[in-house]
Structure formats: C-alpha cells, structure tokens
Amino acid sequence: MIYHILNTTSTYPARFVDFLVKYRQAFDLDRHFFIFTGTDLSRFSSLSSVRYDVSPHLHPGLFRYFLRSKTGDRFIIHGLQDPRLYLILSCETYARRSVWSIWGGDLYFGLQPQTSFKYKLYEALRKKAIRCLGGIVCVVPGDIALAQKKYGHTGKTFYAAYPTTLVCSSDLPASSKKTLFIQVGNSADDSNRHIEVFRMLSRYASEDIRIYCPLSYGQGWGGKKNEYVKQVVEQGYMLFGKKFYPLLDFMPPEEYATYLASLDVLVFFHDRQQGLGNLFPMLMMAKKVFLKSTTTTYRYLHDLGVVIYDSFEIPSLDFITFASCREEDKQKNKDIISHELAEENLVRQWLQVCNAEL
Structure with a gap:
C-alpha cells in the first residue's frame, strides 16, 4: 500500500489527487490511500474515486496507519509540517518506509534561527527523522543538497514536480493595456x-x-x-x-x-x-x-x-x-x-x- 499524507490548505493536494485519478491505470490507483491532515475538503473533486481518511491536527488516527504498516508499504509525505510526523518518523523503521516531498517552508523551517524550546524539540525530532528517511523528492535540486547538508540524509533522491493548479494557456485573453x-x-x-x-x-x-x-x-x-x-x-x-x-x-x-x-x-x-x-x-x-x-x-x-x-x-x-x-x-x-x-x-x-x- 502507498499512503499519501497531504494537507488541505493548498490547491496542490487537490490537483495531485486529480492527476493520479486521471492516470489511475498507470499508477494502479487501488494501491494508493490518502490521509488528509485537515478537514476542509472543498477543493477536492475526485474523492469519490479514491480511498481516504481525515486525520486533522492532534488527532491520533495518523499513528494508526504507521503502526499497522508492513515492510512493503510506503508513505509519501507531501510537505513535512505536521508535528505528529516528527514524532512518528523519529522511529527509524517508519522513517525508512517514508519519502518526503519537499514543499519549501518545511525544509527552510530548520534553517531559520530560533531559540524557543518548542523549536529546539521539533528540530531534534526532525533531524533524527530526516536523516533516516527512505527518500526525498523535490523540484529544485538545490533543496535536496540543503537537506543532505543540514540533516545528513543519505537515502534515495527523486525529482518530481506537481501538476500546475492553473490553466496556463495562450488562449487566455491578452491585454492591450499600456499600464x-x-x-x-x-x-x-x-x-x-x-x-x-x-x-x-x-x-x-x-x-x-x-x-x-x-x-x-x-x-x-x-x-x-x-x-x-x-x-x-x-x-x-x-x-x-x-x-x-x-x-x-x-x-x-x-x-x-x-x-x-x-x-x-x-x-x-x-x-x-x-x-x-x-x-x-x-x-x-x-x-x-x-x-x-x-x-x-x-x-x-x-x-x-x-x-x-x-x-x-x-x-x-x-x-x-x-x-x-x-x-x-x-x-x-x-x-x-x-x-x-x-x-x-x-x-x-x-x-x-x-x-x-x-
């Protein structure tokens, strides 16, 4: 089973689900399960075509999927922002089964100077988790280099972009304005x-x-x-x-x-x-x-x-x-x-x- 962990605050997760549904045969969509870490699913139009669960912030349900996972299962984490994941992935067994798709802020969070106890705790857990991750995905190669330098990640690396959430067509009306x-x-x-x-x-x-x-x-x-x-x-x-x-x-x-x-x-x-x-x-x-x-x-x-x-x-x-x-x-x-x-x-x-x- 491939578990996708996605937030619901951006348009990217909804477009990504649509993308997998569109190419469901290529991806063998029956192998995929989606776990949403937010409750607002209004942006998602393809949920009737996939299996999913909702596990919002602080809800313990997210832990259940890792506890029940088997050796061949995979977790693709689309943005590493949820503190529950810092704790879960500090267990090397679960980290090795997981791939982190870097969104940007989830990487650079650890590169900003902070002094609070909560930040130091999060960073200690993140460092242990990221170092042991089975893989990292990104669009910009330099981000993987930063993750390797900052967190000592030695797992596999992948380069994959998300489908654009916008129609970027030359058919859109051109403006004749001078401003x-x-x-x-x-x-x-x-x-x-x-x-x-x-x-x-x-x-x-x-x-x-x-x-x-x-x-x-x-x-x-x-x-x-x-x-x-x-x-x-x-x-x-x-x-x-x-x-x-x-x-x-x-x-x-x-x-x-x-x-x-x-x-x-x-x-x-x-x-x-x-x-x-x-x-x-x-x-x-x-x-x-x-x-x-x-x-x-x-x-x-x-x-x-x-x-x-x-x-x-x-x-x-x-x-x-x-x-x-x-x-x-x-x-x-x-x-x-x-x-x-x-x-x-x-x-x-x-x-x-x-x-x-x-």
Whole structure:
C-alpha cells in the first residue's frame, strides 16, 4: 500500500489527487490511500474515486496507519509540517518506509534561527527523522543538497514536480493595456519581504504602473502575523497610492489564472524556494520574472536555460530596462517550462517515486 499524507490548505493536494485519478491505470490507483491532515475538503473533486481518511491536527488516527504498516508499504509525505510526523518518523523503521516531498517552508523551517524550546524539540525530532528517511523528492535540486547538508540524509533522491493548479494557456485573453502590471510576492507570509520590494519599486511610482500583492493566504493570516498584512497594505498605499492593489480575497483557480495572464512582471524577494505555483505559470505565459540570485530556485531555472532576472539588480535599473524582455526570451522560457511540466514527464517522475525500492 502507498499512503499519501497531504494537507488541505493548498490547491496542490487537490490537483495531485486529480492527476493520479486521471492516470489511475498507470499508477494502479487501488494501491494508493490518502490521509488528509485537515478537514476542509472543498477543493477536492475526485474523492469519490479514491480511498481516504481525515486525520486533522492532534488527532491520533495518523499513528494508526504507521503502526499497522508492513515492510512493503510506503508513505509519501507531501510537505513535512505536521508535528505528529516528527514524532512518528523519529522511529527509524517508519522513517525508512517514508519519502518526503519537499514543499519549501518545511525544509527552510530548520534553517531559520530560533531559540524557543518548542523549536529546539521539533528540530531534534526532525533531524533524527530526516536523516533516516527512505527518500526525498523535490523540484529544485538545490533543496535536496540543503537537506543532505543540514540533516545528513543519505537515502534515495527523486525529482518530481506537481501538476500546475492553473490553466496556463495562450488562449487566455491578452491585454492591450499600456499600464505595466507588477506582482510582488505570492502570499501573506513575511518571507516575501514585500516592504523591501516596495521600496525598490518606489523609484517607478511616477510611471504608468500597478502593483498587485496577493495577501489572501499564507502565514500572515495566522495570529499575530495578521499585523504583518496590515503593515504591507499600509506601506503599499503610502508608496504607490491608487496604483497599489492588495488582493485580500481568495480567487478560484480559473479566475487567478486570468489575473496572472494580465500581469507583465513578477518580483520575488524570498530567501528560499517559494511560490512555484505562481512562478511556473508566469514563465509558461511568457512573463518577466525577477528572483534573488542566491536562491536554489534561481540556480535551478538558470541551469535549465530559463532567462531569469536578478531581484538584487532592480535598484540599478531604469524603468524601460526593468519592464522590457525580449520576445525570443519569453518564448524560450515558455517552451522550457511547458516541457518540464508536461504531464507525460510528471507521470514518469511520480511513477519512479511510487515504485522505488527504499
């Protein structure tokens, strides 16, 4: 049996389940069982076609599946954020049967300086668990290198991407506008460093621009971090006035895809791999993208041959240089990413993960 452990706070798990159902014969879907660590299943449209259970935060049911597992069973953990898994996987037997699919924040959580007792406890359990995992899956090769360096992982490694949650079609309506539409960041998480980007872009405030900022999901809406969202909105209006457009309400995927198609430039200033769900569609729709050149994502795309721009250089760019991108580079990026995310490639990649001997 192959057990998939997925959260329900993102659109990726729902799209992944749809993907496996679509190719159920190739994946022998009867071998797969899905365990959701959240209770909101409204994004999932294929649940009638799969076997699943719900084991929300702090619910002991998750332990039961590991306790009952046999030597040939496999657990694919789509994002290692649940503290219950830190405890379960500290048992080497269960860790050896498990594969961790890195999402980003679940890896970089351990790379941030923290001093609390809870953090130190989590990290001690995570280090023991990750070191013994049967395998690690990622999109960006540099993330596996970080996991090996930080946690001493010596198990198998796989490279597999998730199906995009958005329709990235050239059939989406093209805009004839003259205004330059710029998106800053991808969520309300403070790792987006929105305000730093605003200050860099403020030199273009007198130009014909709009600054869009997705803030409808992410850690910024949790507890005290809601204050961060307020600060971002306040600074956005202060620097750009009516040219600033905070996106505070969640959009359905179809509507969000149409919104992305209207954009011209994406600016990320994360210190880590993050926001691939925005990044890949933007490249597939031939948009200009800025990333920090120090991130694993930048190096990954550069190695693929994607024409990517360095966010650190924005303060030295005049507006025309910032806004412009050669048409041949746009087409090149579109072709590369479309090939990387082609479903036949994703099927091959995930079959390697599911059928691997650990």
